[in-house]
Amino acid sequence: MLVPGAQLLRRTLGRIPPARSLMDLREIVSALNNFAPLSLAESWDNVGLLVEPSPPHAVSTLLLTNDLTEEVMEEAVQKRAELILSYHPPVFAPLKRVTWGSWKERLVVRALEHRIAIYSPHTAYDAIPQGVNNWLAKGLGPCTSVPLHPSSAPSCPAEGTHRVEFSAGNTKGLDSLISKIKDIQGISCLTTLPARVEGEEQTRVSLSCSQKALLEIVELLSQNNYKTEILLLQKPPLPHTGMGRLCTLHEAVSLSHIIQSTKNHLKLPHIRLALGVGKTLESPVKKVALCAGSGSSVLKGMEADLYLTGEMSHHDVLDAAAKGISVILCEHSNTERGFLSELRDVLTSHLQDKVNIIVSEKDRDPLQVV
Structure with a gap:
């Protein structure tokens, strides 16, 4: 039987959240990239780890925000966050200097002074x-x-962007031609197979190549008058x-x-x-x-x-x-900000509850109806 004081202590301890272990920043970044591959982001976007304190950098608190303003940065400092995930990239246009002169530069200064990393997924989270x-x-x-x-599925440079196929009835000089093709950078999956074309025994050559290599291959084949087929390799859409x-x-x-x-x-x-x-x-x-x-x-x-x-x-x-x-x-960020609460729960599971994930209380749409 517990005395009243012990009962109060037990109830109080029951409300204490489980202790979380620290995660290395690079481990978290890897997990975030796995959750939403940066290859899905638009080509014009600026995504990924934007500000990195000197390693090693341990993270126990991750702050989620839609826009990283100076008010949100002050909140991150007060709440001792070691990492900010800002949906919109606070650094988009290249910075020519990092001074106290503009608010975006001040964000970088304060982040480094307080050893806070900044990560932005933006259009990767849209996709x-x-x-x-x-x-x-x-x-x-x-x-x-x-x-x-x-x-589309992400491209692998080794797979190439085009497939080139041609047939040779006379194998004389073919070995030399293939050797020259192999010396071109950006060639992969080159195969030769016997084939019958219009009743004639020939050798069918097939290869994959990059856009840059394609120009050199076409020039080589045109010099030897080979009839060539070129196919554009398209990646299947991701479901x-x-x-x-x-x-x-x-x-x-x-x-x-x-x-x-x-x-x-x-x-x-x-x-x-x-x-x-x-x-x-x-x-x-x-x-x-x-x-x-x-x-x-x-x-x-x-x-x-x-x-x-x-x-x-x-x-x-x-x-x-x-x-x-x-x-x-509905105004720009009003269609995005509510997602952060759902993201907190999803990332808590994805990061195996190893870090404390909080949603900014200072983040808000800059436009109001008055």
Whole structure:
């Protein structure tokens, strides 16, 4: 039997979270890259580890934020975070200097002074199946979704970008030609097989090569008058992976219903709406094309009843409305920030609960309705 004081101690100890071990920064970065391969990010993006304190760097607290502002950096310092995962890369355009003169440079200065690493996944998180766009789609209700722009399997330089095939009826000089081809950098998977072409016994040569090597191979083969076939090697699309989503609702609902469910999902009192020509708030919505953040380039030309995104250019909104497509705009980061709570739970499991993952309380959209 426990005395009252012991009972209180037992209840108090029961609320103490389990002790977490430290993780080396490079181990965490490897796990984060495994969770969302950086190869899925757009080519223009700046993703991955952006600021790295001198190694070794142990991490016990990871702070998640949508935008790394100076207010969020101060929060990270106060909460003793050793790593910040900022969805938007705080360093995007190259820095020519790191001084106290601009707020983005000050972020780097403070991060290094306090030994805080900065990692940004950005569009890699847009593409993955468990990423930002799939979270945004959850506000629509029961639906099936496919990427608007599917991601392809990552290229392996050794596999090449083109396949070249040609046949030789006379093997005289063929060995010398193949030897010259093999000396070209960027050649892989070269094979020779006997073949019958138009009733004649020939040797069929097949190889894979890079774009740069292709030019040298074509020049060699043209000098010897070989009839050549060139195929562009295309990578298969990755399932459920890519930019944007086309969501087909299980049952059509009114536009007003989608507006309310979107507000509820994003916890917003207001959104911006452009009605498509001939549409009303009671018009049925069956297909929704969506893109978290800035959706103009991703949504452009897509057939749907509704576009849902954070922001679009004025003229793209006009184009969509003229085609009878309604547009809902929620401001850029409002379509992304709510994902962080879900990400915290997913990463806690992915990192095997080895670090304390917290969501910033200071991170907010810079625009407000007043």
